Each structure stands twice: as structure tokens, then as C-alpha cells.
Amino acid sequence: MSATAQPGDTAAQVLGALPPTAAVWCSGLRKRYRRRTAVDDVSFTVGRGEVVGLLGPNGAGKTTVIKMLLGLVRPDAGEVLLLGRPARDPRSRAKVGYLPELFRYQPWLTAAEVLALHVRLAGVSRPVAEQSECLGLVGLADRADDRVGGFSKGMQQRLGLAVALVARPEFVVLDEPTSALDPLGRADVRDLLLSLRERGVAVLLNSHLIGEVERVCDRVVILDKGRIAAAGTLAELLGQRELRLRLDEVGVDAEALLAGAGKLTRDGDAFTLALDDTADVPDLVAELVGLGVRVHAVEPGRISLEERLLDILRTGHTEEHR
Structure with missing residues (x-):
């Protein structure tokens, strides 16, 4: 940085170089926890209207990357732009929906009350009819007035999806969204992801269900030991x-x-x-x-995506990522 440059200049320069279609841009992300490097030099983008799969074994750094993208964890190095703003800016998350892998809602609240609470927390205004429509979208229209404490894991997962979508997000992060769902529920999530893409919403999907990723994702980023082992479109990876x-x-x-x-x-x-x-x-x-x-x-x-993933992880093969 030159002697006359200001601290905000770097972010401004990066922002100016950001492709206009990108919902997420990250470069050189690194994160260490004591002696362990969780994420090392991770860079990728998610375009608007694009579904990107984030794959890798347990401990590969996927959740840490997601938390850095959302400003929940501060990276030791690297930069993130989220919907055109630095991730450290709280305004960058105003139009982001997030379904974490582990979550709990107040068991004494009804599904409708949970949704209304998160609308208030997001600082937006959504008509009750639209909130009810969001519950219908995830298959909970007839359970809106039931207390969450009586919900099965699959029903709570559906409610989590509704919470992620209720604020009309432009970018949605789903961390294992189908982990507790039956085959019908997984098909519903797949249809939902495709409808989000049609509306121009960007999606980052972290899932161990490789078949689901292969059905809905435009591109895939494969992490291994905190680094990108391979990345590209499905056609490129499965050529x-x-x-x-x-x-x-x-x-x-x-x-x-x-x-x-x-x-x-x-x-x-x-x-x-x-x-x-x-x-x-x-x-x-x-x-x-x-x-x-x-x-x-x-x-x-x-060759299936699962076979390709296993081949990459077993051989330690690294490709130039985009």
C-alpha cells in the first residue's frame, strides 16, 4: 500500500474489480486455530442465479469457509465481498439467508411465531400472508400454529429453510439442508433450489449427499485439508x-x-x-x-461426481480452480 493510500482503498479497489454478476467473491482466505490450519488460501466466486456446491470430507474446512463468508468468523488473511460489500460490513448480510447445520428454535413458539421473530430480527417488513406462503413453500402450511417442540427433525429442517428464505434473500447459504429429510423432503429441497436459481438467487450448498449436489449445482468447489483440491463446472469435473x-x-x-x-x-x-x-x-x-x-x-x-470426488481426495490431485 502506498504512503498516501487509505485503509478503505483496498476494499474499494477490490469492489471496483468485482464482476457485476458475482454474489460472493473471496480471495486468499486463511484461518488458523492455534496450531491447526483450518482454511488455507481459498478463493472462489458464486454468481447471481448460480448454485455452487461446497464438498469435502469432515474437517476439510467447509463450515469455517461459510462462517468467514458470512462475517461470523474473522479470517486471518484474505478478503470477502458479499453482495457487493465487505463481509465485515453488517449491511452485506441484510439480503442473505442462512441455514446452519446445527440450529435450535424456541420449543414453546409456533412455526408462525418463529418465522415472525426472524423477520423482526432481519429488520424487514413481510406481510403475514407472505410468511404463511413461505411456510407453505417448505411443506409446513398446515403446521403453522403448532409448537416447534413437537416437530420431528425433518419438520424442524423444513422450518429452518423457511427462516432462511423469509427475508427474500439474494444469496442463500445452506449447510447440510437435507440431513434430516426423507427422500420426499430431499426432492422438495431440490425443487426449491431450482426455483431459487430461476429467480436469480445465488446459492452456496454444503452437503454430503453427493447425488443431490450433482442434480442441482452449476459448479462445485472441493475442499480437502483446508485447501481447494478441485473446482469447476460439473462438465469440467466429470468430463x-x-x-x-x-x-x-x-x-x-x-x-x-x-x-x-x-x-x-x-x-x-x-x-x-x-x-x-x-x-x-x-x-x-x-x-x-x-x-x-x-x-x-x-x-x-x-464417471459420477461421487467417484470423481473420491478420486481427487484419494490421490490428492489438485486442479487449477476458477
């Missing part, structure tokens, strides 16, 4: 395709041909071949037949 074959009478030459085409794994007569391009599959099958191989099945597929 590699698989070819599953069931073959008989596979000789040495045929197996060498398969191994030369891509990463090969074998389990009896089942062969799995990782390919970057499936355009040459017909020629590959024809060559196998020419070598005397009997081809019983050929099934193209794509």
Missing part, C-alpha cells in the same frame, strides 16, 4: 467418460489393446475403461472382435 464392457475370450493382445485405449480395470469378464473421447468406441469394438473376443455388452457412461 471423463467410462466404457463398461462384458467380454469373453480376452487374450493378451486384446487386453493390451484395451489398456492402450485408456485406464483399464477388470473384474472377471467385466471391463471398465476410462476414456476422454468415446468417438472411437466402434473401431475399438471391431478390433476386439477381430482378435477373437466375444463381446456380450458395451455400455457407455460418465
